[in-house]
Amino acid sequence: MASRKSYRKYPEDHSNPLSVDLNDPPINPEIDEIVSELTNPKGHPRVPGVAVVVRKEDEIVHLNCYGYANLETGAKVRLDTIFDLGSLSKQFTAVAILDLVINHKLYLTDHLSKFFKGFPRYADAITIEDLIHHTSALPDYLAIYVESRRAEKDWYEKALATGDFWYPQMLTGKKEISNKDVLKWIATQTLLPRPPDTEYEYCNSGYVVLAELVAKVTKKRLGPYLKEYLFEGLGMHDTYVFDETSRFPPDARQVVNHARCYNHVSGHFVPVGYTPLNFITGDGNFHSTIVDLAKWERNLHELEFNPISELLWKPVKVKSRKKQNYGAGWKLLSDKNEIEVEVNGKPVTRKYERRAEYHRGTWLGWRSFIARASRWPIPEAGARARKRIDPKTVESLGIVVLSNARFGNPQFTTCRIAQEISRVYWKRNNIMTKLNCEL
Secondary structure, eight states: OTTSOOSOOOOSOTTOTTOOOTTSOOOOHHHHHHHHHHHOTTOOSOOBOEEEEEEETTEEEEEEEESEEETTTTEEOOTTOBEEOGGGHHHHHHHHHHHHHHTTSOOTTOBGGGTOTTSOGGGGTOBHHHHHHTOSOOOOHHHHHHHTTSSOTTHHHHHHHSOOOOTTTOOOSSOOOOHHHHHHHHHTOOOOSSOTTSOOOOOHHHHHHHHHHHHHHHSSOHHHHHIIIIITTTTOTTOEEOOTTOOOOTTSHHHHTBOOEEEEETTEEEEEOOOTTTTOOSSSOEEEOHHHHHHHHHHHHHTTTSTTHHHHHOOEEOTTOOEEOBOSSOEEEEEEEEEEEEETTEEEEEEEEEEEEEEEEEETTEEEEEEEEEEEEOOGGGOOOGGGSOGGGOEEEEEEEEESEEOOOSBOHHHHHHHHHHHHHHOSSSGGGGSOOBO
16 A cells, blocks of 8 residues: 555554544634534524534644434434535545546546446547536436436425434335436436536536446445545544445444434424435545544645645636636635734734635535635745745634534525634634635
């Protein structure tokens, strides 16, 4: 393994890469108040839960859990509680692909038809890079699911309103819809609405295709591949991919520690869970804990100005040369701003360059959010090249918020929590406050 080329930079202390005592983690009371106000403003004795981690520069400054993982049993959210990550999963699928690219098993310019022979001729024009950046123009399989009359138009709304205890056992005994079924659905669509690489449109189908591409190239399913080449190396022992082949005994951590999922319906929290699409992977269906994601986000911090960040967080340009602010499973934001800082005890206004990488995850009642932001003084004489940036001047903030409920707020609650936390450390005028938290 040591001889493999890799973008990963592992912390030296593999036993505790966070350098945090998980039995006595750092807790900021201001953040406790923020979470309580946004998730339980009326002080109900039992509501679904939230887990939060905050990193500032190299230090974990807050790690805490709130509320209940299971309202019925009274089990609270803990540091080892497992959540469904929804679309936060996409960044891991993208990393699996980029790992193959770095090791010359794939090329971003490879076309879909090179690996999947059953697709229409448009597969000759779609590249792996198109799939990663949502510029493939593939039809979304969720729409195909309805349009092909496999499901009613309101199937998802019904799932959100119907009580169900599927999580955390996650078994049915049925033959479930799989990624291979989704590939067949997509291949039945003989025409694309527009040529590839001409427009950004968020598309779950592309990431399902990428998951199957990993399996084709490595001869391993996406989950086992990432476990071997990423999760184990980072100490992310509670992170896994769930698909139709997954089977866990009743006493497994994946069952015992998994939270239930809730939706706010008519003033009450209803447990929701099963849909026929719960076994699709690549675009979603990664499961993890707040501690594992703290390790992941900390590892990303180590790559802040590493050349690999160009692969992860460089905005893509379509054929029109128009920049699309989406990286490899990350939404992107950057700007310049004047910030008042204190120098020798006096307020001084300086120009800063700022950037943020973020993503939300949604599936049924699950709500997850990750946001990372950096800012640094713009070098004199207008120098913009990263090699001219003094790493000592870079400030960095990383926030992950996981929740097992749709709280019924008009805005995406976990995003709102992250924004309010950013104000604790970077005051009001910071780039994280510009992130769109609308549902």
